[in-house]
Structure formats: structure tokens, C-alpha cells
Amino acid sequence: TQLLEQSPQFLSIQEGENLTVYCNSSSVFSSLQWYRQEPGEGPVLLVTVVTGGEVKKLKRLTFQFGDARKDSSLHITAAQPGDTGLYLCAGVINSGAGSYQLTFGKGTKLSVIP
């Protein structure tokens, strides 16, 4: 079983602060995805990182894939109340013919206080 450990599990910060969420595994993944999930809704894909050492930016969000493709981080600059939600990392396991499965971490529940 390929496990993904996310930390911290809970995070409550003031608007305007910066934060980093970590996703670690002992296994190598072909790629890794980050999702955000709001209450009552399904997860929404934020980014896919594929290459070891890759850095992707999405407005105030910066995603990094570790060199060994075992870990990743999500950094949010100047957090806003709209960033509140459950952040999930998911390792991609290819099952052939263009299909793949996701192994999710337990998530980081972020609350940004105005």
C-alpha cells in the first residue's frame, strides 16, 4: 500500500499570513495532484506535478514536487478567507490504457480567519 502523509492535519491562520502544507511518502509516484475540497462538494483539481523538482504556480499558490518524486509541498502566500477548505494531495498510479488511480492523503483542513 502506497501511503501519503499530509501535515499539518489542521491549520488556522489570520488573513494575510503565509503557510505551507506538506505531503510525504516512502513511495515514488509517476505524478502527484493537489485538490481542494469544500464542504458538501467533491474535490477540485488544482494542479498536477510530474517531473522531480518541478515548481508550478497558480496565482498565490506554489506547488513543488520533490526531486525523488516522493514528496510535495503547497505554499500559499497572503492567505485569504476564500482559501479556506480541505487540501488533499493524491499520488497517481497508472493502470494502463490512459487510466489511473489516485491514492489520497488524509488532507489538511485550512481555516483563514478574516
Add this chain to the structure above:
Amino acid sequence: DAGVTQSPTHLIKTRGQQVTLRCSPISGHKSVSWYQQVLGQGPQFIFQYYEKEERGRGNFPDRFSARQFPNYSSELNVNALLLGDSALYLCASSGQGERNQPQHFGDGTRLSIL
């Protein structure tokens, strides 16, 4: 365009009963995956179907089964329900061809077992 639709949105059952959950993928998507998300946890992979064939199965008992129809919609069946089956059941669809195409999640079916 309609996203992934799941029905019903909420369901209450008692122990020992059987349940069928339904999922309609995004038009043109041929792959459907099912996930179970227990409160406070990340989603856990149950099944994946691609072109009506099972392409992956997670670590779930035989009480869980699924199928995909010619129109690519899918059903998840759970027999002999247990209290521990209470969870949000998520369906995700993805396209074909290009590797690592993103999975698009529905908003889930909230199943409560009394």
C-alpha cells in the same frame, strides 16, 4: 456542459440493507472511478472502470461491487450494509488517450447507516 452527476445526494439506510449509487460521467468521458470518503479522511479508491471493464479495485470487501453501462454511466452497489459504510461516496470521470488526464469529481452521495 454538465459535470459529473451523482444520485441520490443523500441516503439513509439501516444495517443489513443494500444500496445502489449512480454516477453519470462528463459527456465523452469513458473512465469512471469510485471513492469512499469517511468523515475527516481523504478519499479511498474503491473501483475504476474504463470502457465497461474493471481496471482497478481497491482494498474493499466483496460486499462492494460496481458496473459500467454502454453509455459509460456507472453504479456502485453495497450489500449487507455496516455502520462503518457511512461515508461520502464520490464518483470521478476522466477522458482517454493522453496520460494523466485529470479526474473530475461529482459532489458525492452522502450515505448514512443507522
